[in-house]
Every structure is written in C-alpha cells, then in structure tokens.
Amino acid sequence: MSGAMIKIPGRMDIGAILGIARLVDYYAKRDRIRIEFEDPSFFSPFSMLFIAAKLKAVRTKNPDMKIDLKNHQGLLYAAHMGFFRMFGVDHGRDIGEAWGSENYLPITCMDRASFYTQAGDKYAEIGDLIQREADKIARVITRDRPEHKSMFDVLSYSIREMMRNVFEHSNSDRVYYCTQYWPKSGKVEFAVADFGIGIRRGLGCNPNFRFPTDKQAIEHSLLPSVSGKTHLPRVSETWHNSGYGLYMTNRLARNGGNFVLASGATAIHMSRRTKHNFQTSFPGTALRFNLDVGQIGDVQAKLNQFRREGQEIARSISGTGNRPPSAMSLLLRRDFS
Structure with a gap:
C-alpha cells in the first residue's frame, strides 16, 4: 500500500x-x-x-x-x-540512555528481572521490590530534600501502585515510564505504559468483573475493591490484591491535578470535578499521574480519608466481596517499615 x-x-x-x-x-x-x-x-x-x-x-x-x-x-x-x-527511528538518545536530572527521568524500560539485584531478593515479595524502585524514582525527582517530603510521599506511593498494576495484572514483564517536574509551576507528571493484556482482560480474570466494553472495565477498575484477583485466596497479608491501588492513586492525583487511564479502545480523564471519556486505541495500558505539588498536603491523612470513603463505596459494588484494603495500599512505606 x-x-x-x-x-x-x-x-x-x-x-x-x-x-x-x-x-x-x-x-x-x-x-x-x-x-x-x-x-x-x-x-x-x-x-x-x-x-x-x-x-x-x-x-x-x-x-x-x-x-x-x-x-x-x-x-x-x-x-x-x-x-x-x-519506535525504531535512529535519532536522539536511546531509551534510558540519558542520565536524567533532578527534574526529569527519560523514557526508561524496566523489566521484572531487573528487580533482582541483591542476594536476598529472590526471597522478597514483588511488592517490596517494586517499592524499592519507586523510592529510587521519587528520590531523583524530589532531590531527597526535606521540603519535598510530601511530593516524595505521593510519588513513591503512586508510582508503586501503578507499577504493581503492571507486574501483578497485565501479564507483562516489562514497563516503560518517564517523568518530569516543573519547579516554576509546581507541577509533576509521571507516565507509565505496558504492552500487556489490558484492563478489560485483566479484570476478566475475575468472573465477577467481566465487561463487554473497555469503557465499562476502565471505569470499574478505578473503583475500590475491584480487581482481577480479589476472588483468589490471599497469598500475602501485606501485598494482597484488594483492588484499592488504582482507586487510591487516582484519588490522590485528582486531589490536586488529574489522572488519565487508557486501555484498548477507551481512555478516561479525571480531575477533581470532571470526568471525560475518549476513544483511543492502545494495546495494553497507559497511565498519567499529573499533580500540583502545592496542593498535596498530608498524604497519609488523605489516604486514610480515601480508604474510609472507599470502603463505603465498595459495599455498594456487586462482586467485590467488600474485601478490605491491603496494608500497603493504605500506608506509606516509611510508616510501615
């Protein structure tokens, strides 16, 4: 042609x-x-x-x-x-080649095998290994400064939950991400994408959440206690799949910014007061977490608030079994350690 x-x-x-x-x-x-x-x-x-x-x-x-x-x-x-x-054009730097700086990280590929760098890692839970990588990314952007503590907390938590979504639900062993912080405007954006099975097929692993359209699947994936694995027995008290990860993350983003989730033929864009659906085409899942740093506030207090509200919402959702949130979907790593 x-x-x-x-x-x-x-x-x-x-x-x-x-x-x-x-x-x-x-x-x-x-x-x-x-x-x-x-x-x-x-x-x-x-x-x-x-x-x-x-x-x-x-x-x-x-x-x-x-x-x-x-x-x-x-x-x-x-x-x-x-x-x-x-996308295979020989121009500019390769993926992950740029060093990054205190304000950005280039498009980077992370695969499951890269988590296992220390002798004891093979005995660790995947959630702990993802948390370690999320902390590294957040530390680069916040420059590990005390005045950026709230930004570190919200980035570490949200990056962890978005990457857990990839490695625990997408059937993909690889994820791509990049991020940018604009100090003058106080905005930070983190983007992540995978070429896995997508939201609809991922949720469909749970017979309670099989949907005919990507739109229905995406909208349900952002609700509390909705997951492709909540029907399975718990294998970890700390990291069990409670279906709260994307719910808590999108609530944090919408608190002072916006959240985008694209999978299959549909994408959703949400802010504090608005929700818009778009037609698209993506063979996997792509997410955007965009935040106004000045409106973050006390992250743990907000997580507690969102948990309480989420548990009330979950009671009205058929098929959830109203499973309570996992410990790590509610706590910041520094509070849990």
Whole structure:
C-alpha cells in the first residue's frame, strides 16, 4: 500500500494525544508513514510515551513499515528523552540512555528481572521490590530534600501502585515510564505504559468483573475493591490484591491535578470535578499521574480519608466481596517499615 502522513500539532490536549493512536491504526498497514511535527512542538511525558509506545506496537506488527520524520530536528527534548528511538527511528538518545536530572527521568524500560539485584531478593515479595524502585524514582525527582517530603510521599506511593498494576495484572514483564517536574509551576507528571493484556482482560480474570466494553472495565477498575484477583485466596497479608491501588492513586492525583487511564479502545480523564471519556486505541495500558505539588498536603491523612470513603463505596459494588484494603495500599512505606 502507499504511504500516509500524520501531523503532530505543536500543542496537544489530552483528546488530541489519544486521537493520534486511532489515526496510526488507520494507516497501520501502509508501507510508509511520514510524521510531520509542527515547529515548535511541546511534549509532556505522557504524550511522548503514549505516542512512541503506540508507534512501537504498530511497527512490531508491521516490521516492514518505514517511518519518515519531518521538522523533527528541533525537538531536542523529545530526542534527549528517547522518544524517537522507542519506535525504531535512529535519532536522539536511546531509551534510558540519558542520565536524567533532578527534574526529569527519560523514557526508561524496566523489566521484572531487573528487580533482582541483591542476594536476598529472590526471597522478597514483588511488592517490596517494586517499592524499592519507586523510592529510587521519587528520590531523583524530589532531590531527597526535606521540603519535598510530601511530593516524595505521593510519588513513591503512586508510582508503586501503578507499577504493581503492571507486574501483578497485565501479564507483562516489562514497563516503560518517564517523568518530569516543573519547579516554576509546581507541577509533576509521571507516565507509565505496558504492552500487556489490558484492563478489560485483566479484570476478566475475575468472573465477577467481566465487561463487554473497555469503557465499562476502565471505569470499574478505578473503583475500590475491584480487581482481577480479589476472588483468589490471599497469598500475602501485606501485598494482597484488594483492588484499592488504582482507586487510591487516582484519588490522590485528582486531589490536586488529574489522572488519565487508557486501555484498548477507551481512555478516561479525571480531575477533581470532571470526568471525560475518549476513544483511543492502545494495546495494553497507559497511565498519567499529573499533580500540583502545592496542593498535596498530608498524604497519609488523605489516604486514610480515601480508604474510609472507599470502603463505603465498595459495599455498594456487586462482586467485590467488600474485601478490605491491603496494608500497603493504605500506608506509606516509611510508616510501615
């Protein structure tokens, strides 16, 4: 088939970012795609990771597809972050090659095997190993400064829960992530993506949560006590799957920012007062956690509040069995240790 052109706007709202995935699908069987960038183009962590991951997935299915770029030379930030290399274009730094700094971490691939670096790790629970990596990421962005304690708490907790979602539910052994902190505006954004089985199939492992559409599955996944594994016997008192991880994380994000979850044909964008659904196309799961640092407050107090509210909500959800939250979905690591 002949080639096609996809134009990337200089500024993209969340609807435009998610819509690009459907456009890529439309041209997925073409021999060649030209991607033209408006100059200048601004990429947030989520927009970079989501678009690059989508292009990577399409090229995996159609390895003979050629991708040409136009007006990309000035995209120094995206090139430095590993955006182009992720979908196989030889431009800029490779995934994880950039050192990162106190304000950002480039697109990085983390696989399950990388957790096992110390002699005793093979005896550790996967939740503990994920927590260790989440702390490392949060420490880089917050610079380990006392005045950034609240930001460290909320990042460590949320990154842990988002990555647990990948390694415990997606059937994927690999996750991609990147993050950016903007000190002047006090905003921080963390993005994560995987090429696993997606939200609907993940929840469908539990016979109580089998849904006909991605929209229904995504909306239920953000409710308390909803999980693909809550029907199974507990294997850990500390890390059992209670279905509260994404619920607590999206509540934290919405408290002073917004939360995006995309899987299959649907994405949801939520803030403190709004909820919007979008059509998209993603072969796995992608999440965005965007927060105003100045509105974080006492993280543990908010987790306690969200737990109480969540337990009330869970009582009204059919199929949950009203399983209580796991210890680690309620506690910050420093409070548990």
